[in-house]
Amino acid sequence: MSFVPQLNERSMNEINFDATPEPALPAEIPVMSPAKSRGTEGKEAAKSLIEIEDLGFSYDLGQTETLRNITLSIPKGQVTSFIGPSGCGKSTLLRCLNRMNDLIDTAKVTRGKIKIMGQDIHAADVDPIELRKRVGMVFQKYNPFPKSIFENAAYGMRIQGVKSQKVLAEAVERALKQSALWDEVKDRLNSSALGLSGGQQQRLCIARAIAVQPEIILMDEPCSALDPIATARIEELITDLKENYTIVIVTHNMQQATRVSARTAFFYLGELIEVGPTTKIFGNPSKKQTEDYVSGRFG
Amino acid sequence: MAKQFEKRDRRFLGIGVQSAIKGFFGGNALLSIAILLLICVFLGKEAFLFFPDHHKGLQLYRKSGQEYVDGMKRQVEDHADLNSLMAQAYFAEKADIAGREWGVVDAFGYLVDLAEDEGEDEIDAWADAREELEDAEEDAEVKRAESEARAAWGEKLGEILAKADRAEADRFGRLEAGEWERLKASMAEWDPVEEEPPAFVVQAEKDLKAKMGTFEAARNAFAAAVGPLNDLKETLRGKAMVVKEEAEADLTAVARKKALVEGAAASTNSEDRQRRLDEAAAIVIREKFPFAERTEVFYESKPEHARLAAEYLVALKAAMELVPRAPGSKEAEARLTQIRSELPDVLQDFSRNSVMVQEWRHDKPYGWWRSISAFFFGKDWVTNSSWHDFFGLLPLFTGSLLISVIALMVAVPFAVSAAIYVNQLARRWEQTIIKPAIEFVQAIPSVVLGFFGIMVLGTFLRELSQVEALSWVPGFPMAERLNILNAGLLLGLMAVPTIFTLCEDALNNVPRAFGEASLALGASKLQTVWRVIAPAAASGILAAVLLGFGRVIGETMVVLLVAGNKIAIPDFSEGIGVITQPAHTMTGIIAQETGEVDKGSLHWRALFMVGLILFVISLFLNWTAQRIIHRFRIA
Numbered sequence: 001m002s003f004v005p006q007l008n009e010r011s012m013n014e015i016n017f018d019a020t021p022e023p024a025l026p027a028e029i030p031v032m033s034p035a036k037s038r039g040t041e042g043k044e045a046a047k048s049l050i051e052i053e054d055l056g057f058s059y060d061l062g063q064t065e066t067l068r069n070i071t072l073s074i075p076k077g078q079v080t081s082f083i084g085p086s087g088c089g090k091s092t093l094l095r096c097l098n099r100m101n102d103l104i105d106t107a108k109v110t111r112g113k114i115k116i117m118g119q120d121i122h123a124a125d126v127d128p129i130e131l132r133k134r135v136g137m138v139f140q141k142y143n144p145f146p147k148s149i150f151e152n153a154a155y156g157m158r159i160q161g162v163k164s165q166k167v168l169a170e171a172v173e174r175a176l177k178q179s180a181l182w183d184e185v186k187d188r189l190n191s192s193a194l195g196l197s198g199g200q201q202q203r204l205c206i207a208r209a210i211a212v213q214p215e216i217i218l219m220d221e222p223c224s225a226l227d228p229i230a231t232a233r234i235e236e237l238i239t240d241l242k243e244n245y246t247i248v249i250v251t252h253n254m255q256q257a258t259r260v261s262a263r264t265a266f267f268y269l270g271e272l273i274e275v276g277p278t279t280k281i282f283g284n285p286s287k288k289q290t291e292d293y294v295s296g297r298f299g
Numbered sequence: 300m301a302k303q304f305e306k307r308d309r310r311f312l313g314i315g316v317q318s319a320i321k322g323f324f325g326g327n328a329l330l331s332i333a334i335l336l337l338i339c340v341f342l343g344k345e346a347f348l349f350f351p352d353h354h355k356g357l358q359l360y361r362k363s364g365q366e367y368v369d370g371m372k373r374q375v376e377d378h379a380d381l382n383s384l385m386a387q388a389y390f391a392e393k394a395d396i397a398g399r400e401w402g403v404v405d406a407f408g409y410l411v412d413l414a415e416d417e418g419e420d421e422i423d424a425w426a427d428a429r430e431e432l433e434d435a436e437e438d439a440e441v442k443r444a445e446s447e448a449r450a451a452w453g454e455k456l457g458e459i460l461a462k463a464d465r466a467e468a469d470r471f472g473r474l475e476a477g478e479w480e481r482l483k484a485s486m487a488e489w490d491p492v493e494e495e496p497p498a499f500v501v502q503a504e505k506d507l508k509a510k511m512g513t514f515e516a517a518r519n520a521f522a523a524a525v526g527p528l529n530d531l532k533e534t535l536r537g538k539a540m541v542v543k544e545e546a547e548a549d550l551t552a553v554a555r556k557k558a559l560v561e562g563a564a565a566s567t568n569s570e571d572r573q574r575r576l577d578e579a580a581a582i583v584i585r586e587k588f589p590f591a592e593r594t595e596v597f598y599e600s601k602p603e604h605a606r607l608a609a610e611y612l613v614a615l616k617a618a619m620e621l622v623p624r625a626p627g628s629k630e631a632e633a634r635l636t637q638i639r640s641e642l643p644d645v646l647q648d649f650s651r652n653s654v655m656v657q658e659w660r661h662d663k664p665y666g667w668w669r670s671i672s673a674f675f676f677g678k679d680w681v682t683n684s685s686w687h688d689f690f691g692l693l694p695l696f697t698g699s700l701l702i703s704v705i706a707l708m709v710a711v712p713f714a715v716s717a718a719i720y721v722n723q724l725a726r727r728w729e730q731t732i733i734k735p736a737i738e739f740v741q742a743i744p745s746v747v748l749g750f751f752g753i754m755v756l757g758t759f760l761r762e763l764s765q766v767e768a769l770s771w772v773p774g775f776p777m778a779e780r781l782n783i784l785n786a787g788l789l790l791g792l793m794a795v796p797t798i799f800t801l802c803e804d805a806l807n808n809v810p811r812a813f814g815e816a817s818l819a820l821g822a823s824k825l826q827t828v829w830r831v832i833a834p835a836a837a838s839g840i841l842a843a844v845l846l847g848f849g850r851v852i853g854e855t856m857v858v859l860l861v862a863g864n865k866i867a868i869p870d871f872s873e874g875i876g877v878i879t880q881p882a883h884t885m886t887g888i889i890a891q892e893t894g895e896v897d898k899g900s901l902h903w904r905a906l907f908m909v910g911l912i913l914f915v916i917s918l919f920l921n922w923t924a925q926r927i928i929h930r931f932r933i934a
Contacts, residue, residue: 098819103818129821131821132819132820132821133821139815139819143812145831146813146834155817156821158830159820159822159823205816208816209820212821
């Protein structure tokens with residue numbers, strides 16, 4: 001991996017200018033990418049769970065657009081990776097999917113819409129709290145609460161008002177088993193979650209997210225703070241989880257994207273450059289920018 | 300060849316600039332630690348010298364017989380408390396069952412006073428005329444003068460009666476309809492010279508006596524029961540006082556004699572020198588003050604005390620027998636019930652004090668532990684007394700504690716919820732208003748707050764407490780404007796910024812990731828605050844509360860101005876209503892009394908001891924707060 005995380009807007013623009021001899025017109029991409037995806041995976045379009053249509057997003061009330069013209073459909077029951085250099089907007093897009101960006105006062109969707117299970121999530125009658133119960137999230141830095149392991153896993157149930165100790169215990173056990181943590185912690189469910197190792201803590205965060213049985217799990221670079229062994233376990237876990245959940249994962253690690261995801265979307269400077277089956281994106285990308293990035297020529 | 304890596308530091312007296320700067324900062328740090336140590340040593344030294352002096356004082360208290368007399372004094376005082384209840388019962392009964400008669404007698408007394416005051420000249424003139432008439436009954440001239448004087452008085456009386464103010468005469472509205480007029484009419488019968496009351500009033504007095512006679516006798520008997528014991532106490536008290544003064548003079552005899560002789564040697568005036576020498580010669584220096592000889596009188600009085608104590612118990616019992624079983628007034632009944640329920644305790648205390656008095660010996664050693672606990676658990680703080688100074692911390696400590704607890708009860712909910720609101724829920728523009736506003740409270744000088752407490756809050760609280768609809772609130776209506784509640788509320792206001800700021804820091808220190816994780820799981824903002832943010836900040840919030848407590852207990856100006864400064868343990872028998880009583884505090888007493896004590900005196904040292912205890916309390920609170928923060932810090 002040779003990306004440079006500290007690239008600023010200006011240097012990115014320079015790279016853009018140098019690396020793309022054929023200027024990617026904003027209007028072209030939305031036309032092209034669905035066309036491509038329809039052509040190659042027409043069957044999956046029917047199963048699509050998340051539909052992003054011509055999305056524009058701004059962090060400063062529309063003065064500058066961080067995301068532009070994103071049109072993308074994410075199929076159900078698969079792992080989709082978002083890749084791209086730092087600052088390309090992939091995390092921002094991820095956080096649009098459960099409306100976490102609402103927490104920033106000046107953040108605003110400027111154009112387009114996001115449909116999850118056919119419902120426009122920015123519609124007036126949508127409660128972001130209800131949305132987030134169905135769309136779980138795992139963060140870059142593992143962040144279990146300073147509570148016991150049990151309470152961490154049970155948190156989502158508790159805030160939904162579940163009081164029965166039996167129901168909670170069952171849900172916690174199921175979630176911890178699904179996240180492959182059960183055998184390691186079953187004897188110390190009441191000890192603090194902060195006493196676990198980094199990899200265990202991240203798996204606990206995944207357990208916490210799946211305990212409420214969401215439809216979708218968003219993962220924002222879930223392994224970037226972990227060592228290779230812990231990373232391998234999380235990747236294994238992601239592979240297991242795709243049976244039951246639709247997963248969207250943001251990653252900087254291209255090997256990871258090839259290992260865990262069926263589809264990959266490449267973002268650059270707030271735009272979706274290319275989306276397709278992971279093998280195609282890494283083996284035979286149709287865009288020069290994508291090829292430059294996946295072959296490590298920049299980013 | 301020039302050296303390559305030579306030091307380029309400029310030097311003065313061999314000290315480089317770098318090391319000078321380092322020395323300056325290090326020196327400052329060292330100096331502040333040294334000053335802190337000096338304060339601790341000074342405070343500790345002055346304070347701990349208190350205990351030997353205090354012990355000596357208490358030994359003298361025993362040897363001089365003051366302890367013996369105070370045993371009796373407590374017996375008499377306990378009786379006085381009961382007696383005041385008895386008086387309340389008596390007057391309540393009198394007002395209820397004989398209110399009319401009482402009203403008539405009182406109003407008559409008012410009219411007599413008014414008439415004698417206003418009509419003094421006329422009465423005197425009439426009295427003179429009557430006297431003359433007695434000597435010369437046949438003299439027409441004198442007769443005429445007498446009847447003129449009588450007419451003049453009659454006229455004056457008419458004027459006076461017209462002027463008489465019914466509201467003044469019958470302040471409690473006890474007269475029945477028409478009686479005021481009847482009373483005024485009957486005043487014509489009143490002979491101001493012979494001072495015979497009119498028949499109407501005589502009847503009322505008779506009725507009053509018939510109704511209240513037994514109760515009055517009981518009351519008088521009750522009050523008089525303790526009389527002989529009190530007389531004995533008063534006599535012995537004077538004697539103990541003399542012994543104490545002489546013993547104290549004896550302690551300083553050597554020093555005084557020396558000073559007088561030296562003064563005589565230095566004096567140039569021969570008369571003055573002689574006077575000093577005479578005085579010095581008059582001072583007897585004794586190896587040991589003859590306490591045994593001087594306190595004999597107390598030992599001799601023991602049998603008498605035993606006899607009087609027994610008599611008191613008999614008299615008290617007899618008086619209680621006289622008290623009507625079923626008084627007509629509810630109020631009187633309540634008071635009598637109270638007396639009857641308190642009586643066993645009082646009698647128990649009485650016999651305990653009797654035992655103490657009987658067993659008292661001037662030469663019984665006074666235990667160290669007793670003199671130390673007399674300070675920490677003593678219930679009296681009495682200074683500058685001609686009798687004996689008591690240094691008991693308890694009233695001051697209780698006052699400080701009660702005020703601080705109220706202050707915290709007010710401040711903690713406000714400050715903590717304001718901090719949570721500002722840190723977690725408020726919009727940006729709200730933050731920019733609320734935060735500086737709360738922190739601004741800290742800028743108000745405490746003396747200004749105290750002034751506000753006296754002039755505004757105190758008056759407001761008292762007026763509020765007098766509202767009829769609020770009379771169910773414990774402690775309402777409040778007798779004092781300056782009291783624990785008032786001081787506690789103001790101190791609460793002062794503690795809000797401290798707790799608020801520290802709480803907000805604690806909330807800020809909770810990693811953002813916790814909040815995000817909770818929100819991403821579909822928790823509402825309030826659920827997130829309640830279940831994740833606040834628990835994660837709990838240790839910091841607790842530390843903030845402790846530091847607020849330290850701030851409040853050390854605050855001086857407000858409590859000095861507003862707490863009422865009554866040195867007594869508040870009466871907890873009213874339950875929560877205790878907070879409407881005045882109190883004094885540890886900080887207040889130091890501020891108030893330090894200015895007027897002699898350096899090195901026992902009183903001075905006692906104040907230092909109080910200061911040391913405050914210091915220890917603050918130190919402990921700060922240390923605990925630091926420990927809590929440290930222990931529960933989230934990585």
